[in-house]
Amino acid sequence: MTFQIITADQRLAEKRGIKGCIFGRWKIGKTSLLWTLDAPSTLFIDLEAGDLAVEGWAGDTIRPRTWQECRDFAAFIGGPNPALRDNQPYSQAHYDHVCSQFGDATALDKYETIFVDSITVAARLCFQWCTGQPEAISEKTGKTDTRGAYGLLGREMIGWLTHLQHTRGKSVWFVGILDEKTDDFNRRVFSPQIDGSKTGLELPGIVDQVVTMTEVKADDGTLHRAFVCQTLNPWGYPAGDRSGRLDMIEDPHLGRLMEKIRQPLTKTASERLEFCRPQPTDAETPANVVQQAQE
Template identity: 75%
Template sequence: MALPIIGADQRLAEQRGVKGCIFGKSGIGKTSLLWTLDPGRTLFMDLEAGDLAIEGWAGDSIRPRTWTECRDFAVFIGGPNPALRDEQPYSPAHHAAVCQKFGDPAALDRFDTIFVDSITVAGRLCFGWCKGQPEAFSEKTGKPDVRGAYGLHGREMIAWLTHLQHTRAKNVWFVGILDERLDDFNRKVFQPQIDGSKTGLELPGKVDEVITMAELKSEGGEPYRAFVCQTINPWGFPAKDRSGRLDRIEEPHLGRLMAKIRTPVSPASARLTYTPPPADPAPADQPNPQS
């Protein structure tokens, strides 16, 4: 058996979907981004039952109400993970059982984008399920163990996100609420609203794009919505662009954003640039050290 090396031509020819998350304050218009996607090619995972903002949108949706349903939809969309044992979620046995319930997964071939609204609610469903599992109770006293529940919650959420992230042929976008608070030094910080800390800390490393949908102001002081897409930004918003194709600020149109991500890649020399800040001018009463 030859070493299964994937050649450069084969790798570049593979169909790859964009995986990303979009965070923003409540009411900024995250769900309304569905209007910027092709309804015939988009599957809406409606966890919030907040589809009033897209009343009249012609796309299809699914509405999981429990964490078990969330896991079932994930394995149905992403297929089985052959590395897992039969008793584990997302295993071949789990996939076979879900296919027996839902039918042929080829029914999803017409969708190229999965829009999950929201990861905040998914985290709540997951935590509610975790609180009823044996790991959430002390072995000695039988009383609830919050640390055990949060530990299980972190593992469950990361496994769910990882499985959807490995759905190579489809775009998967997670939407979530962004909290704003002050830290111990009275500095403004932003944090995704997800139960537990593990998911929020590891999520940026799981996806290609982390985008904040924010309200910015023009030079004249007029507010406008925008996508903040680069890690280095003056507002401190969480952001990341693995493609190297996005500007710091992009228009809040998810369809055109994905089209830009798929444009020809920039040369490697242009993707990471270094421009040092200008030197501070020397005080008037002191000589310039560079003179």
């Protein structure tokens, strides 16, 4: 077998999807983002059974109730992973099995966007499944080993997310609840509400876009919803833009957000990226800093 090199022209001509996650506090309108997407080409994975906000939405829906169903749908959507053994999830054997259950995978060709609501509930289903697995049972006592269950939870969730991330031809968006806590120094700290620590820590490095949906105050003092899209933001919200096309604040419209991400780049990498420190002001020059320290 020869080693295939993908040329720049081939890579640029590829159809690629956008993978991202949107976090926000409860009832901020995350599920309602479905109204901003093209219904015929969107598949809604409803894990929360909270579709009252999109009553009347004309898109298709699936409703997994167990973690095994979540894994099966991920294999069906993402195809087989050739690096895995037949006894592992998302392998060729797993894919063949789900195709025998669900039918021909070409039925998914009409969907360009997969909307998963929510990753918070997916982690709960995964943890429920993990607590019944052999490695989560103590050999000495026969009772549930919580540490083993959480370790398995992290591996299962990362495997699930990574497999969906590699679905190149489709956009996949996960929504989840954003927790707000106060640290030991009385500072606000935001983190995704996901069981276990591993998934929340590694998720931003897996997906392309991390967006926080929140309320911001306008100049006249009124509140409105917005997307926070850049890592360096004054509120400390979890956010990140791998495309380099988004502003810090964007309209809370997922359809327009994806259109902007897909736009051709108008600036070169050297124009978009900064690799130097900001120029110091007079008060920050080394001589002034030393003088202030001596005083």
